[in-house]
Amino acid sequence: MTDQNPPQATDQAIPPPLPKRRLKTQTRKMLAVLRGIAKGNTISLACESAGITAMTFWNWRKKWPRISALTESLIASKIQAVEDKLFNQCVNGNMTAIIFFLTNRCPERWSDRRALVNNTNVFNARNAPAKDESKESVEAIFSRIESIRASLIPPDGTKQLP
Secondary structure (H helix, E strand, O other): OOOOOOOOHHHHHOOOOOOHHHHHHHHHHHHHHHHHHHOOOOHHHHHHHHOOOHHHHHHHHHHOHHHHHHHHHHHHHHHHHHHHHHHHHHHOOOHHHHHHHHHHHOHHHHOOOOOOOOOOOHHHHOOOOOOOOOOOOHHHHHHHHHHHHHHHOOOOOOOOOO
């Protein structure tokens, strides 16, 4: 009689360990991708230079949260470096950098104020006849335009307007 217990369901769910050679290769490629990202390359370019696909790296990130956290940290450090350079450009007086920084950092105070007000209903405008909101006749409108135009002509009689 042997004292071995039959395999349980939890033992079957655990995958067998990877061969050492494959694990070393995988680790080398993972480090190569992380070094590429640290140098400022995109994830795709870093994966390509390491000889793996971006999907493989994505799967590694899902499998090992520490790799994902390290990747996010490297990307955040590069973004911080870009923000620092932008801020230095602002301090040095680069107007384009100043405008970009202010409109993106505090848009409620520095947004572009060219907002269009649309008070028409496009869907109903196709079927509805045009309305004169003021109920003023065309003749009355023309007479008002002429009176305004006459008031713009100087008293000496010389015309300045066409």
